[in-house]
Every structure is written in C-alpha cells, then in structure tokens.
Amino acid sequence: MNHTFIHRYEIDRSRPPVGSALRDMALRVLAPAIVLFGIIVGLGFLIVGPLGDLKSENSISKALADGRTATWNxxxxxWSHVGNTEIIIGVCVIVVALVWWRTKEWWYAVVPALAIAAQASVFVAATTITGRDRPTVPHLDPAPPTSSYPSGHMGAATALYLTFAMMAQRIELPWLRRLVTSICIIVPLLVGYGRLYRGMHHLSDILIGAVNGVVCMLLAWNYLRRKTSGTTVDSRAREAVRH
Known part of the structure; x- marks a missing residue:
C-alpha cells in the first residue's frame, strides 16, 4: 500500500471545518458505500438464485461441525464474540476517545467509528434484502435476527481492526509497530474462522463480509481530503513516507 496513503493524516495535520468534513464523508464514504451495497446485494442474489445457494459450501460447514471438540468450542x-456488536462498539469508543485525547485531532480519531458505521450500514441493508439461510449444522452461538449473508461479525472486525492497523503505523518503536499491526490483522481472521467453525455462516458469507470490511476501512481512511505533497509534509512524515 502507498506510504503516502497510510501516513496521510501525519503529512497533513490541518484542522478541517466541520462542515467540510461532513461533506467529505458524504461524497467519499456514503456515495461509494451505496455502490458497494449494490454490488454485495447483487452477489447475494446470485448466490441464493442462479448459483443454487452454493450447496457445496455446506460440506465445509459439516466437516468443521463433525470435527468439533470441547477445547476448540x-x-x-x-474468537466469535470478539466480533459481537457490543464488543466492537465498546472497543471502538475506547480507542476513539484515547486517540482523540492523545492527538487532539478529532478528524483523525473518528476514522474507526466511520469505518464500522459504513460497514454496518451496508451489512444491515444487504442482509435484510438477501435473506440467506444459515448453514444446516448445529449452531454454537445464538443466531441474530439478521440472515447469514454477509457476515456482520467478519465485516465489523475487519473494518475496525484494519483501521487500527493503519493507525498503528504512527508507533515509533519498530518492534511494537509490527506487533500491534500483526495482531490487528490476525484478529479478523480469527473472528471469521470462529464464525465458520461454529456454524453461523457459510464460507462465502465470511469472504464477502471481509470485502465489506476492507472496502469500508479504505473509504473511511480516505474520507477527508488531505494534502500529501509540498510544504505540508513535515520532517517526521517525510521520513515515514520515505521508509
């Protein structure tokens, strides 16, 4: 990924007017998210329609269910509960508050919240319209009122923790930066496997949920117009972009 994109909030630390930031959200997050919603719903209709609900995916869910053990349960x-709505929102609120307090940059601190809000909006609308049944195996978690497609747990965990991974690039200690980044990348993978193992989603639900999360993270990270060249580049940011 382009280093200028990753460090865009360090390169340009100027405070945006609230009205300008809201317009940027509408144009650079809301509008593209509507397109993303259309694509995800289209894929959902393809899966439950012409593709016959991808019946072959049940073999994956059944194989995992047959191999369950008390330890892995x-x-x-x-892992599955990490993607629960209350956990995602709680972690997001704490991190947003801490980042806002440490940086005094509200426009940067709100990026994780924007990422999961965009993801949730796409997910709720898509799962309501698509209405895909969950795998025909015993479910180890309570089934939420939403349908199986796409996975909201996977989408939320991906959007949130990949945003944290982007934020972690500000950490100056190389070993700590790599450690935090690695953990933030691994967490959504664990959530996705947990939901698949526990019979709550088909594999395609997990994959499309991940796509939803990644795209919404990128949209949120890019929501605010920033100057990433010229005199706005300070020495620290210039060094970060160079490496």
Missing amino acids: SITAI
Whole structure:
C-alpha cells in the first residue's frame, strides 16, 4: 500500500471545518458505500438464485461441525464474540476517545467509528434484502435476527481492526509497530474462522463480509481530503513516507 496513503493524516495535520468534513464523508464514504451495497446485494442474489445457494459450501460447514471438540468450542467462542456488536462498539469508543485525547485531532480519531458505521450500514441493508439461510449444522452461538449473508461479525472486525492497523503505523518503536499491526490483522481472521467453525455462516458469507470490511476501512481512511505533497509534509512524515 502507498506510504503516502497510510501516513496521510501525519503529512497533513490541518484542522478541517466541520462542515467540510461532513461533506467529505458524504461524497467519499456514503456515495461509494451505496455502490458497494449494490454490488454485495447483487452477489447475494446470485448466490441464493442462479448459483443454487452454493450447496457445496455446506460440506465445509459439516466437516468443521463433525470435527468439533470441547477445547476448540471454547476457543472459537472467544474468537466469535470478539466480533459481537457490543464488543466492537465498546472497543471502538475506547480507542476513539484515547486517540482523540492523545492527538487532539478529532478528524483523525473518528476514522474507526466511520469505518464500522459504513460497514454496518451496508451489512444491515444487504442482509435484510438477501435473506440467506444459515448453514444446516448445529449452531454454537445464538443466531441474530439478521440472515447469514454477509457476515456482520467478519465485516465489523475487519473494518475496525484494519483501521487500527493503519493507525498503528504512527508507533515509533519498530518492534511494537509490527506487533500491534500483526495482531490487528490476525484478529479478523480469527473472528471469521470462529464464525465458520461454529456454524453461523457459510464460507462465502465470511469472504464477502471481509470485502465489506476492507472496502469500508479504505473509504473511511480516505474520507477527508488531505494534502500529501509540498510544504505540508513535515520532517517526521517525510521520513515515514520515505521508509
């Protein structure tokens, strides 16, 4: 990924007017998210329609269900719950508050919240319209009122923790930066496997949920117009972009 894109909030730290930031959100997040919603719904209709609900995916869910053990049931319960709505919102609120307090840059601190809000909007609308049934295996988690497609847990965890991974690039200690980045990338993978193992989603639900999360993260990270060249580049940001 382009280093200028990753460090865009360090390169240009100027405070945007609230009205300008809201316009940027509408044009650079809301409008593209509507297009994303259309694509995800279209794929959902293709899956439950002409593709016959991808019946072959049930073999994956059944194989995982047949191989369940008490130990892995307990481990995946934790992984699955990391993507729960209350956990995602709680972690997001804490991080947003801490980043806002440390940087005094509200326009930067709100990026994780914007990412999960965009993801959630696309997910809720798409799952309501598509209405795909969950895998025909015993479910180890309570089934939420939403349908199986796409995975909201996977989308939310991906959007949130990949945003944290982007934010972690500000950490100056190389080993700590790599550690935090790695953890933030691994967490959504664990959530996705947990939901698949526990019979809550088909594989395609997980994959499309991940796509939703990645795209919404990128839209949120890019929501604010920033100057990434010229005199706005300070020495620290210039060094970060160079490396």
